[in-house]
Amino acid sequence: MIDTQLLISGVIFGLSLGSIFFLMTIGLSLCFGLMRIISLDQLLYYSVGAYITFSVSAVLGNIWLGVIAGMIVAGLSALVVERVVFRRIYERDLPFTMITSFGVLIGGVGVIKYFWGLVPRPVPVPISAQIDIIGTDIPVYRLVIVAIAFLVYFGIWLFLNRTIIGKAIRAGTEDVEHVEGLGINVYRLFTITFVIAGGLSGLAGGLYAPLIMVDPNMGLDVLAFVFMVVIIGGLGSIKGTLVSSFLIGQVVSIGSLIYAPLAQMAPFAIMLLILLVKPTGLFGSKMIKR
Amino acid sequence: MNVLRWWWGLLLAFALVALVRVFLPLPFANEIIIFSIYTMGCNYLLGRIGFISFGQPAYLAVGAYAAAFYLFYFGNNPYVGILIGVAAGVVVSFAIGPLFVRLRGDYFALVNLALAVIIFYLMQKVLAGITHGDNGLWFLTNLASTPVLDLSRPDQFFIFAFLVAFALWAFFKYLDDSIFGACCLATKINEDKVKFLGYSSFKIRLIAFVIANTTTALAGAMYAVYLGFVSPEITSPARAADPVVVTILGGVGTLYGPIVGSIVYTGMKDVLSKVLGNWELVIGFVLVFIMLAGEKGIWGTLEPLFKKLYLRVTGGAAARERSSR
Numbered sequence: 001m002i003d004t005q006l007l008i009s010g011v012i013f014g015l016s017l018g019s020i021f022f023l024m025t026i027g028l029s030l031c032f033g034l035m036r037i038i039s040l041d042q043l044l045y046y047s048v049g050a051y052i053t054f055s056v057s058a059v060l061g062n063i064w065l066g067v068i069a070g071m072i073v074a075g076l077s078a079l080v081v082e083r084v085v086f087r088r089i090y091e092r093d094l095p096f097t098m099i100t101s102f103g104v105l106i107g108g109v110g111v112i113k114y115f116w117g118l119v120p121r122p123v124p125v126p127i128s129a130q131i132d133i134i135g136t137d138i139p140v141y142r143l144v145i146v147a148i149a150f151l152v153y154f155g156i157w158l159f160l161n162r163t164i165i166g167k168a169i170r171a172g173t174e175d176v177e178h179v180e181g182l183g184i185n186v187y188r189l190f191t192i193t194f195v196i197a198g199g200l201s202g203l204a205g206g207l208y209a210p211l212i213m214v215d216p217n218m219g220l221d222v223l224a225f226v227f228m229v230v231i232i233g234g235l236g237s238i239k240g241t242l243v244s245s246f247l248i249g250q251v252v253s254i255g256s257l258i259y260a261p262l263a264q265m266a267p268f269a270i271m272l273l274i275l276l277v278k279p280t281g282l283f284g285s286k287m288i289k290r
Numbered sequence: 291m292n293v294l295r296w297w298w299g300l301l302l303a304f305a306l307v308a309l310v311r312v313f314l315p316l317p318f319a320n321e322i323i324i325f326s327i328y329t330m331g332c333n334y335l336l337g338r339i340g341f342i343s344f345g346q347p348a349y350l351a352v353g354a355y356a357a358a359f360y361l362f363y364f365g366n367n368p369y370v371g372i373l374i375g376v377a378a379g380v381v382v383s384f385a386i387g388p389l390f391v392r393l394r395g396d397y398f399a400l401v402n403l404a405l406a407v408i409i410f411y412l413m414q415k416v417l418a419g420i421t422h423g424d425n426g427l428w429f430l431t432n433l434a435s436t437p438v439l440d441l442s443r444p445d446q447f448f449i450f451a452f453l454v455a456f457a458l459w460a461f462f463k464y465l466d467d468s469i470f471g472a473c474c475l476a477t478k479i480n481e482d483k484v485k486f487l488g489y490s491s492f493k494i495r496l497i498a499f500v501i502a503n504t505t506t507a508l509a510g511a512m513y514a515v516y517l518g519f520v521s522p523e524i525t526s527p528a529r530a531a532d533p534v535v536v537t538i539l540g541g542v543g544t545l546y547g548p549i550v551g552s553i554v555y556t557g558m559k560d561v562l563s564k565v566l567g568n569w570e571l572v573i574g575f576v577l578v579f580i581m582l583a584g585e586k587g588i589w590g591t592l593e594p595l596f597k598k599l600y601l602r603v604t605g606g607a608a609a610r611e612r613s614s615r
Contacts, residue, residue: 038396088582094396095342099538100581102344102531107574114568224407227400235396264411268404272389275401279393 018249019149023204027197043219049202067206074202240283337543345402353510379507430518541590
């Protein structure tokens with residue numbers, strides 16, 4: 001049916017795409033779990049990360065430095081947005097936070113257009129080497145992306161299970177008021193979570209920048225896929241996010257091998273099917289606003 | 291007298307809209323009318339049943355493409371085109387409604403946006419053979435001139451759009467006063483209590499969903515007939531927030547919010563994008579500002595002031611009479 005070589009490269013492509021989705025949606029998921037907000041502006045930090053990677057790597061000539069700088073700047077801009085906007089709206093309902101964060105996203109796209117203009121920018125690939133897997137040439141860079149995603153997953157796991165702050169965040173996901181009662185400043189937890197989320201989105205943008213063109217609307221382009229990932233995985237669940245981002249990655253890449261338009265349609269069909277069976281997504285709980 | 295009291299707000303509002311037509315160029319007036327119909331659907335969803343939808347362009351595209359298919363391939367009567375657009379809106383919202391309204395508010399918003407993106411790809415790539423992809427369907431010359439109101443002429447189209455909008459607003463005002471309107475509001479505020487009273491919150495939401503999205507499809511069909519051209523651009527994700535922004539700008543859940551919002555939004559877009567050339571920056575900051583300032587919007591802030599003024603002018607005498615008795 002499909003050529004094995006195509007299939008293998010398709011699977012690897014799907015894995016790397018899934019890794020990018022995972023890095024972006026983990027922020028959304030963490031924010032929802034702890035603060036009960038839907039933070040669409042994660043997509044803004046994704047574009048910020050990509051643009052900083054572009055600029056720094058153009059000046060310094062090293063893309064890895066650019067990716068790190070992108071991650072830091074994305075985290076910092078998340079900090080600013082959290083302080084100025086989100087601090088005031090944690091108490092409000094979900095749709096409210098969603099509209100506000102969409103406003104931040106659109107405004108941020110405007111800021112990016114102001115600084116970098118409308119022209120799409122290319123970023124060179126840092127590792128151009130190819131590796132031979134069962135007779136198929138696979139770009140090493142895509143494998144590196146997958147490795148980084150798994151490192152981040154284990155890092156987050158360690159952070160949430162082995163450190164005091166992480167444990168407090170997990171406890172806050174269950175019941176914020178109890179955590180507050182124990183004398184922990186939950187607003188500091190919120191800030192930390194938000195900055196981590198923004199930084200990871202920036203990392204996703206920086207890592208993905210060499211594989212696509214960097215343009216101001218890149219955040220809006222992946223918006224639908226990110227949404228589908230969080231819906232299928234269930235908001236607030238990190239494991240669900242991991243599973244569904246790799247699922248969607250594979251569906252997009254294998255789907256496009258079979259029939260090109262399937263890449264966009266198939267994830268949507270899967271999402272509808274899953275919602276029919278389980279309206280909260282695969283791993284989502286019936287968490288509501290407290 | 292009571293009848294007049296029911297109508298006077300509507301009549302006044304639309305007299306003002308008609309006044310807009312005198313001072314402003316025709317395309318601008320047409321844009322405002324259609325956009326306010328478009329926003330009304332979103333406003334009803336958000337203000338009455340508390341569902342925020344970032345996917346309104348999907349239903350706009352359903353109406354627009356249904357009208358466009360008819361006008362491009364089969365016939366040339368614009369009225370029939372608009373009717374077909376509305377019918378498509380009803381069919382599509384009844385088909386997907388039962389699935390969507392079961393979802394929680396946040397999932398609803400996300401799923402709708404995903405739907406808009408899917409319809410975008412559907413129209414741009416999958417059905418490119420029928421929709422001509424990015425080139426769009428051009429059928430302005432296909433439009434036959436119709437008796438009474440000739441829709442192929444912009445000035446007469448304005449009168450038609452004006453009448454449609456007036457009828458629609460009367461309908462929504464009637465809905466607000468009816469038991470169904472009260473049920474919608476109650477579902478938004480406390481779903482469990484509505485169920486306890488013996489109403490099916492699912493049915494209420496489904497009907498409200500169909501009404502709102504049919505309104506949006508009507509706006510789409512009117513866009514198609516007015517512009518004589520439809521392209522996938524109409525449902526692009528970058529424009530998904532427009533109706534939500536305008537709803538919030540005007541004031542969520544208010545009857546005249548969509549009109550005020552569309553006038554301000556279209557005006558700002560026209561003036562500011564010429565001056566600044568950076569539309570997203572402005573609209574993003576305006577949106578965040580309105581949300582932080584109390585999410586009431588322009589009309590939501592002005593309406594209580596007008597009411598107070600009105601009471602001081604007319605109700606003052608009545609109140610004094612009542613207190614002296």
